[in-house]
Amino acid sequence: MVILGISMTHNASACIMINGELKLAIQEERLTGIKNFTGYPKKSIDFCIKFLKKNFIKADIACLTTKYLPALFFKIPLSHFFNIEDYKNFYGKDFYFKRLRGLSTNKYLKKLFKDKRNKFNTYLNFSKYSIKNSDENIVEEAISFLRKHIKSFANKIEIIDHHTCHAYYAYYASKINYKKKYAVVTLDSWGDGRNQTIFIKNKNKELKLVDESKQCDLGRIYKLVTLILSMKPDEHEFKVMGLAPYSKTSYANEIYKKVFKDLLVVRDCKILYKKRPKDLFNFFQIQLNAYRFDNIAGAVQIFIERLVSELFKQIHKKFKVNNFCFSGGLSMNVKMNKVLSELSFVKELHVPPSGGDESLCIGGCYYFEKKRFALTNIYLGQSISDINFNQLKNIFKKKYVIKKNISHSYIAQLLFKGEIVGLARSKEEFGARALGNRSLLANPSIFSSVEKINETIKSRDFWMPFALTILNNKHNFFIDNKKKLDSSFMTIAFNTLKKNYNKIKAGTHPYDKTVRPQILKKTYNPQFFNLIKEFEKISGIPALLNTSLNLHGQPIASTIKDVFNLMNKSSLKYMYINDKYLIIKKNGKKIFKKTS
DSSP states (O other), rough: OOOEEEOOOOOOOOEETTTTTEEEEEEEEHHHTTTTTSOOOHHHHHHHEEEEEEEETOOEEEEEOOOOOHHHHHHHHHHHHHHHHHHHHHTTTHHHHHHHHTTTOHHHHHHHHHHHTTOOOSSOOOOOTTTTTTTTTTHHHHHHHHHHHHHEEEEEEEEOOOHHHHHHHHSSSOOTTTTTEEEEEEEEEEEEEEEEEEEEEOSSSSEEEEESOOTOOOOOOHHHHHHHHTTTTTTSHHHHHHHOOOOOOOHHHHHHIITTTTTTETTTTTTEEEEEOOOOOHHHHHHHTSSSSSHHEEEEEEEHHHHHHHHHHHHHHHHTOOOOOOOOEEGGGGHHHHHHHTTTTOOEEEEOOOSGGGGHHHHHHHHEEEEEEEOOOEEEEOOOTTTTTTHHHHHOOEEEEEEEOOHHHHHHHHHHHHEEEEEOOOOSSSSSSSOOOEEEEEOOOOOHHHHHHHIIIIIIOOTTOOOOEGGGGGGTBBBBTTOOOOOSSSSSOEOOOOOGGGTTTGGTTTTTEEEEEEEEOTOOHHHHHHHHHHHHHSSOOOEEEEESSTTTTTTTOSSHHHHHHHHHHHHHOOEEEEETTTEEEETTOOOOOOOO
């Protein structure tokens, strides 16, 4: 069976699955350069069609993975051109303030539609959708366009519920024991009329929906607090999570009790309204005005950790389950996942890679397949495997030197001496995490690397931590993972062990000393594993600081031209291509003479 999966929501994407095995998956942002692209993923679908043509096959099913697509966010893709002020006006005085009070927003929406910054091709025909009703469902138009687009490359088109796709992804993408009982929990901001679901596998080996809520506003609350802190909603929530540990516990708890605690409650395995105000954004603007930014971040993090912990506790008691799979936008909060994994009754917690809406396309494929092909890697996008020396010379010209036949041991020496090295090989990673094919690497024992990457390459906020890739057979010397949880894709945070902390400190959160690790098995990425082994030989450290190969606010560098653009616009000196070529900026420091 060949399935073409398509997600049209936030961070749109497409994928191909054949007989339960994922062959490719790509996000539209990598092909358009528009971070978190929202809309019809035409270029991603074209990428999939190219694969089908090359292999002389067609899809049995093309599945669209959300049933309700509101016209507003496709006719006017806000995230593509909105700045912070725009968002504050949208959630405040210009749109939601009026809408919640029954006032007309037509004039504002017409102005948005004519905004000169709104130059993005959304492909679909919106002529029959009135701007007066921004909630109109455009899914039929999406299906009509999809049918013309894919032509003879799919036998039929199906539409699958949003949260069902999240659930099937959480369950089938995870490396679990299918004989055991698992609760599959999905939490997100919104999708097909819900924001929380619980699934349990039935006797027919299908996931059965056993509970749901449309009042679980955790994702929306976290989004609005992100905006209150003047960061971009639906993109910078991870910055709030990274900021939270800097808060003073007593102050964060005070804000939690006064502002957040009574907004929602968990009853009978459902997160429901308690004293939630109608206008959340206006409420937060007033209530949080007197508090400091770090303590606000700490308070909202406490809020979601305690509510979701209570939800898991109630699920455990009601359904007699100790093993959990977790997906949806909130599953991207690795600090919360750490708290959940430490609950005494939780034996297993499986969080698949990049559980936001980008992975809906994969969940849709699993819905039809229901086969046990857990993901062992997520290297599923565009490839640079075929690039050769002459092609590199044509791209990287006067300002660069290109050396070939460079070994892993040579790169390990560079890293050991404190250099930052970009790494691009083979197929890019799908999702939000760099996992060794499009990465920036550094010696994790040299803390000054953090400032160097932030200031000269990534332009990240000073408080943000980096991640760590560590070899599976050595991670217990550095990371507290008593439950032996799988963290192959950087989806759960852990405490570090004091004894060896200084050896990996640059790849951890500098304040609470936690780590978001890729615990790397050799079979998942042999080349990356071997590079870290070479670094271990000279440093005694079986790990590297690992962060994504991108500039701030841009998608991960996908193609070799993206890599060139990154080097041109940053101070990155070294780029290692396909475990063979080393690209060096001429104006940098001298490097070693030996190349082996």
